[in-house]
Amino acid sequence: MAIMYALKSSDNEIFEVEQKVIEQSETIKKMIEDGAATGEIPLQVSSKTLAKVLEWCKQRQHKTVENENDDNKGKRKKERDEDDDIKEWENKFSDELKADKDVLFDLLLASNYLDLPALLSFLCQLVADMVAGKMPEEIRRMFNIENDFTPEEEKAITAEHGWAFQP
Amino acid sequence: MHTLLSPRLFITSFISFKIRAETKRSLPVYGNAKMDCFDRLPDPLIHLIFNSVSDVKTLIRCRSVSKRFNSLVPQTETLSLKVDRVISPESDSDSLLLSFLKVFLRSIHDLLTLTTTIKSVSQTTTLTQNSPAQILTQFHRVRNLQIELPGGDLKLDKGVTVKWRADFGKSLNSCVIIGFKSANGEGGEVDIAGGLKTRVMWTISALIAASARHFMLEEVVREHEEMESLVLVDKEGEGTVVMDKEGMRQCRMKEANVSDQGWGRGRTMVPSVRMRMRHEARLMLPSGVCVEGATLVVVRASAAGKDDVEDAELALGAFGNEIYRQAVTELLKSRSYMLEMNSF
Numbered sequence: 001m002a003i004m005y006a007l008k009s010s011d012n013e014i015f016e017v018e019q020k021v022i023e024q025s026e027t028i029k030k031m032i033e034d035g036a037a038t039g040e041i042p043l044q045v046s047s048k049t050l051a052k053v054l055e056w057c058k059q060r061q062h063k064t065v066e067n068e069n070d071d072n073k074g075k076r077k078k079e080r081d082e083d084d085d086i087k088e089w090e091n092k093f094s095d096e097l098k099a100d101k102d103v104l105f106d107l108l109l110a111s112n113y114l115d116l117p118a119l120l121s122f123l124c125q126l127v128a129d130m131v132a133g134k135m136p137e138e139i140r141r142m143f144n145i146e147n148d149f150t151p152e153e154e155k156a157i158t159a160e161h162g163w164a165f166q167p
Numbered sequence: 168m169h170t171l172l173s174p175r176l177f178i179t180s181f182i183s184f185k186i187r188a189e190t191k192r193s194l195p196v197y198g199n200a201k202m203d204c205f206d207r208l209p210d211p212l213i214h215l216i217f218n219s220v221s222d223v224k225t226l227i228r229c230r231s232v233s234k235r236f237n238s239l240v241p242q243t244e245t246l247s248l249k250v251d252r253v254i255s256p257e258s259d260s261d262s263l264l265l266s267f268l269k270v271f272l273r274s275i276h277d278l279l280t281l282t283t284t285i286k287s288v289s290q291t292t293t294l295t296q297n298s299p300a301q302i303l304t305q306f307h308r309v310r311n312l313q314i315e316l317p318g319g320d321l322k323l324d325k326g327v328t329v330k331w332r333a334d335f336g337k338s339l340n341s342c343v344i345i346g347f348k349s350a351n352g353e354g355g356e357v358d359i360a361g362g363l364k365t366r367v368m369w370t371i372s373a374l375i376a377a378s379a380r381h382f383m384l385e386e387v388v389r390e391h392e393e394m395e396s397l398v399l400v401d402k403e404g405e406g407t408v409v410m411d412k413e414g415m416r417q418c419r420m421k422e423a424n425v426s427d428q429g430w431g432r433g434r435t436m437v438p439s440v441r442m443r444m445r446h447e448a449r450l451m452l453p454s455g456v457c458v459e460g461a462t463l464v465v466v467r468a469s470a471a472g473k474d475d476v477e478d479a480e481l482a483l484g485a486f487g488n489e490i491y492r493q494a495v496t497e498l499l500k501s502r503s504y505m506l507e508m509n510s511f
Binding site: 101102104105108109112120121124125127128131132133134135136139140143144145146147148149154157158161163164165 | 202203204205207208212215216217218219220221222223224225227228229230231232233234236237297302305
């Protein structure tokens with residue numbers, strides 16, 4: 001029987017999760033090891049975001065279990081197929097986050113708070129890819145960033161590094 | 168009855184009021200589409216994102232997005248700089264990169280009478296040209312840097328592939344070179360008589376290209392003392408120059424007047440080296456690709472004095488591409504010849 005833990009989101013929703021899944025979070029793993037994780041574990045993460053966190057953790061857990069059960073025979077082909085499956089899953093996961101930037105940035109904060117390095121670097125790369133090659137105005141529009149430069153200040157930066165602003 | 172109930176009612180309503188207030192306060196975070204996403208991220212998370220961006224051009228554009236971005240971008244630790252054009256020697260610009268390449272091109276030409284590729288650039292261009300060192304001065308905490316040149320330096324015959332990877336300190340530490348001709352390419356005749364000459368020419372061209380690139384990097388190495396890894400590649404994947412933390416430390420210790428001697432030559436001096444060369448006239452790779460004149464050379468500064476096993480390990484780790492790795496693996500089974508070369 002898998003050991004289950006109850007996680008409580010900031011808006012009081014309870015998520016029942018297997019220990020192996022949630023132990024990917026170094027923060028929670030430490031709480032469990034210290035014996036601090038009795039009853040419900042309260043987290044400063046909204047239910048919407050926590051659901052996404054767990055979706056990620058389950059996918060990762062699924063992958064490691066399958067690899068352990070593999071024998072070497074036919075492993076290469078299987079690995080290739082699996083890689084394709086994971087890519088497909090990650091693409092879908094990314095697309096959902098790109099469409100809802102509030103959740104994306106919540107998830108960034110949550111992966112940092114829960115100490116999930118793999119998720120954190122995945123999300124940083126996702127945001128980086130969204131920014132790549134864009135002009136300042138496009139970046140501002142994408143993330144609702146206010147331009148707090150005076151026109152003169154902005155002009156000074158673009159003039160100094162003119163080459164970088166060529167298409 | 169009323170007097171008994173009222174305190175409880177009071178508490179209940181107080182709690183519900185409190186919850187409502189909290190919900191209200193968190194509304195801008197979850198509900199308001201006009202929220203600046205980055206406002207919620209602490210600086211260290213934005214640093215992580217900028218390190219993932221790494222592309223210098225995008226990062227400079229980010230500087231003009233907002234004041235906060237402008238103050239955080241210069242602290243980015245992982246950078247990747249794409250040099251998108253190499254200026255032709257005829258251009259009037261006095262950029263440093265230009266003078267490096269000008270001398271470098273001449274030196275290759277003189278030594279090998281090889282014609283070199285010059286990426287021609289329209290003469291009417293009005294863009295200001297910047298050397299990598301100039302561009303990178305705005306970054307103060309560079310740890311990992313990759314610079315990509317637009318193309319390789321070697322002018323090779325059709326069907327010929329030469330790849331190299333060189334490790335540098337103050338000068339060359341080691342270099343692995345692999346070269347071959349594709350067997351089904353045009354002019355498939357194996358040039359047996361010129362075989363050794365060709366192999367030596369490949370080796371020397373690679374060493375000159377490597378030391379010219381190293382020379383280009385010196386200024387960057389001196390200016391960024393916290394750097395831990397530096398990699399110079401080209402878009403065609405021809406050659407790679409790597410420097411680690413220790414290599415860069417040695418490079419900075421080099422006296423200024425010694426480095427000045429490089430100016431006439433346009434490259435770092437290649438120290439006297441020992442080369443372990445392996446060769447097969449025809450090689451069938453496990454993937455089914457057949458290559459001719461396959462050559463593997465492991466070059467080491469003479470002072471290093473490493474044995475065959477260490478050379479083999481170095482060669483196996485040199486290339487990421489599967490075909491080159493297979494060729495290295497196969498060639499390591501062949502007999503090796505030792506050659507020595509004086510500093511040049």
